[in-house]
Amino acid sequence: MFCDEALDSVEAIAAGETTAEGRVADHLATCPNCAAALVAARQLERVLQRRGAPAPPPQFTARTLARVRRARWRSDQFVDVGFNAAIVVLVVAVFGGVWMLLNRTGLVAVSSDAVDLLGTGLVSLVRRVAPSLPLYAGAAALLASALAVWWWAERDVTL
Numbered sequence: 126m127f128c129d130e131a132l133d134s135v136e137a138i139a140a141g142e143t144t145a146e147g148r149v150a151d152h153l154a155t156c157p158n159c160a161a162a163l164v165a166a167r168q169l170e171r172v173l174q175r176r177g178a179p180a181p182p183p184q185f186t187a188r189t190l191a192r193v194r195r196a197r198w199r200s201d202q203f204v205d206v207g208f209n210a211a212i213v214v215l216v217v218a219v220f221g222g223v224w225m226l227l228n229r230t231g232l233v234a235v236s237s238d239a240v241d242l243l244g245t246g247l248v249s250l251v252r253r254v255a256p257s258l259p260l261y262a263g264a265a266a267l268l269a270s271a272l273a274v275w276w277w278a279e280r281d282v283t284l
């Protein structure tokens with residue numbers, strides 16, 4: 126168990142990024158396996174330092190950045206298309222739901238016969254609309270969720 130901890134820091138110690146301290150130093154002094162691992166890591170470090178880092182090809186940074194930018198743009202496009210498709214589906218669903226509601230509750234007939242209905246009063250309108258109040262609530266909830274998704278996506282984009 127403690128060998129794992131010591132071996133995790135062996136590379137950093139060999140590279141000089143950290144020094145062996147406390148429990149790790151005690152363990153490296155007493156455990157032949159971890160001590161051998163440290164010796165091997167130091168040898169590898171020395172070999173790597175002797176070789177030196179190869180120089181990057183010309184325009185490496187510019188080309189890499191251009192590639193990163195292109196990949197990011199592509200993923201942005203993908204997200205945009207998906208978001209727009211989701212919005213279109215939501216809008217169609219909301220309008221379809223509202224249209225179905227109007228058809229079902231006879232509100233279309235109500236609006237066209239509004240002048241006639243004014244005579245008989247609001248009572249009949251309320252009587253016709255009241256049973257479908259849950260449907261109105263559902264449509265309002267659908268609209269609210271669409272707005273919530275829109276708000277969430279906009280907030281995500283501006284971050």
Ligand SMILES: [Zn+2]
Nearest residue numbers: 128156158159
């Ligand atoms: Zn050990």
